Amino acid sequence: MAADSSPLYYWDYLQLDRILDAQKPESAKRGVPAHDEMLFIVVHQAFELWFKQILHELDAVLKIMGGDTVAEKDVGRAVHALRRINEIQRLLIDQLGVLETMTPLDFLDFRDDLVPASGFQSVQFRIIENRLGLRPRHRLKIKGAAYTDVLSTEHGDLVHGTEEETSLLDHVGQWLERTPFVSFGDFDFWRAYRGAVDEMLARDRRIVETHPNIDAEERAVQLARFDEMTTTFTALFDRGRWEELQQQGRRRLSHRAILAALLINLYRDEPIFHMPFRFLTGLIDIDEGFTAWRQRHALMAHRMIGGRIGTGGTSGHGYLEAAARKHRIFSDLFDLPTYFIPRSALPELPSDVRNQLGFRYAQNP
Template sequence: MMKNERPPVYYAEYLQLEKILNAQAPESVKEGVRADDEMLFIIIHQTYELWFKQILHEINIVRDIFAQPNVSDNAPDVYNAVSRLKRVCEILEVLVKQISVLETMTALDFLDFRDFLRPASGFQSIQFKIIEALLGLQYQSRHGQEYYLSQLSETDRLRVQAVESETSLLSLLNVWLERMPLAEHHNAWATSHEKDWGFWQQLRHTYAKDLSEGEQNNLAVFDQLFMTQDTYPTERRLSQLASKNALFIMMYRDHPLLQLPYELLNLLLEIDEQLSLWRYRHIHMVGRTIGKRVGTGGSTGAGYLKAAAESHMIFKEISELTSFLMPRHQLPQPPQEVVACMSFASSR
């Protein structure tokens, strides 16, 4: 065996600690003003950006998986995507908890150096904007479009605009869901006493029986989304077929082949939830720290964050499908042909 000529790796050099640990340059020091908490403020936000970089790394791996012409449903593609999205969720939980560290800085502590930061703002984080865009948040759905690119340098503006034109994870998910044929096995679902009924007719019949008086509008929405193509809302990001298959996965998740797809859909909802939690924690922190002042970048501060939290739900169409779930014992029983398709190995 040939001797390994590769030079040894040293911890500090591998992590480039000299660059990282010397990358904090408080503005208060430059001004000769004592502001002991500016170091914390810088390190917290640098840490955010490092985690954003890791999130982007994971999202792009998942996008590459679903950009393939054929995605393996059992292994390793969907499993790999689920693992990556789990990691994203864990990172987002860390980002939410990290706000607790920043909240140890009081409003008076922040005022010691706040004015030195203008017009820099967290709103200028292009990595966060890229995360939202690659997940599937569209420009026209953004709150505060007048601020969205206006505070960025020309280089960063062009970079974000370029990402806006890329295919998002939500778009790729739509294509993947459309490929799953199980929800369209109409003939296989017909029964002797309801021989003209396919799966969706049976599901509607069962769903309608258990609706309360206040839920009757749900049946109209069910008809609009699932019964005919003519009534399907054109503004929805998921196609009718993709929505049908997503609901089918949620209802029959206990079958082997649907367990990973269900976990994937659930993780996307978890990402939305964690992003919302991060925004709401941010809202309360900003309220405690600057009150009704405008942000250093010129936004309305807490007001902007609250409106964004309410409108920036990326996977809302998936979460809304839970309105049409029902207890397992009420679901139409799959015929053997469909059960075989939902198993790892078909019966011989």
């Protein structure tokens, strides 16, 4: 029942007057209606509606993670919101297939009418990127221009405002830094872990050195790769080196945060780490979802416009492919498996530490 007590009417509730009256093809205004422009508009509008829903979910996650303390059950709610975003992303990728039923020649019937408008001006997409943690210094430079130069003043201000907010990446970093158990009192976990890693690396190195099927040239390549991996491990155990990498923009999470993320992954079978593990996995899923969407969109742009520049003025598919590579947010989490060792090689935790990590249920008297 509506607030004024007249029965709620479907058409009014969804404001279909406004939504269904919002498709105004430019080609028709020119007097040469292009059949496929309707599809082009509807697909873009559907995208923007889904971006709105993604922002709605993302804001809920930001609110949860932005608290001084984050309760376990709230992490569960954040996991659920991330999962919903991920399902929407799948849908968005699939929608591009519908748009690709429009051929490049069909697109040419109205493409010039669109210049200089472009998805490049999608305000909601920029806000999503900024809220996730993409900062201007991490963005591709386009002929020295800021990504907001193509927006109206009002929209430019709105998007710039979101650059100043604490992003999801920031919140996740702070939350990880607060994770207890990164040090275990008397038990020096990291010394034990490093010992296990060194053993694993030494074993793997011996295999490369003595493997009968590897010739001298290949052996040299493999050994060089090993040395590189060892250097990465060293940074993990050397806070100063890690901070250098951070300053160079090669790492985004702090040293303490990455150690906590590593611990959560390695000991995810411990009940207390289940939910944090699922949350970190959810972040990887949505980062992958946006990267997959960007790559798919770049491919679609390539087949639609070939080597032409975009209506927004970038190099076209070349720009989009480079953005898909560069505009990742949670790369630190993607790189984490470099530091994994098999469960069987993990240091055995002392029993008092194990007890702290597990949930214990007191028997009712």
